[in-house]
Amino acid sequence: MDGVRLESTLKCPVCGHIKTETMPTDACLWFYMCDACHTILRPKPGDCCVFCSYGTVPCPPVQAGKDCRG
Numbered sequence: 001m002d003g004v005r006l007e008s009t010l011k012c013p014v015c016g017h018i019k020t021e022t023m024p025t026d027a028c029l030w031f032y033m034c035d036a037c038h039t040i041l042r043p044k045p046g047d048c049c050v051f052c053s054y055g056t057v058p059c060p061p062v063q064a065g066k067d068c069r070g
Contacts, residue, residue: 004063008055014039023051025060028068 009020010032017036023029028049032041044053048068051059061068 004060005057006060008051008057008059010041010050010054011056012037012039012041013054021051021055023055023057023059028059028061 004025006023006025007020008023009018011018012034015034015037017034019035021032028043029051030043030049032050032054033039034041041050041054043049047053048062049059051057052062057063059068
């Protein structure tokens with residue numbers, strides 16, 4: 001996956017907490033717990049993962065032009 005960025009900064013829609021995370025290259029992340037308010041984030045309708053919904057960079061498969069929605 002040349003040219004694919006592996007870090008994305010997630011922003012919690014509930015409390016606004018921001019954290020940069022390394023994205024997995026072999027799977028979508030469907031759940032993520034905010035470190036600050038402990039809200040469990042799930043993808044928005046139509047998105048495959050929390051990085052595509054709340055991150056500054058979409059997940060690696062989407063960056064590579066693949067449809068990773070199951």
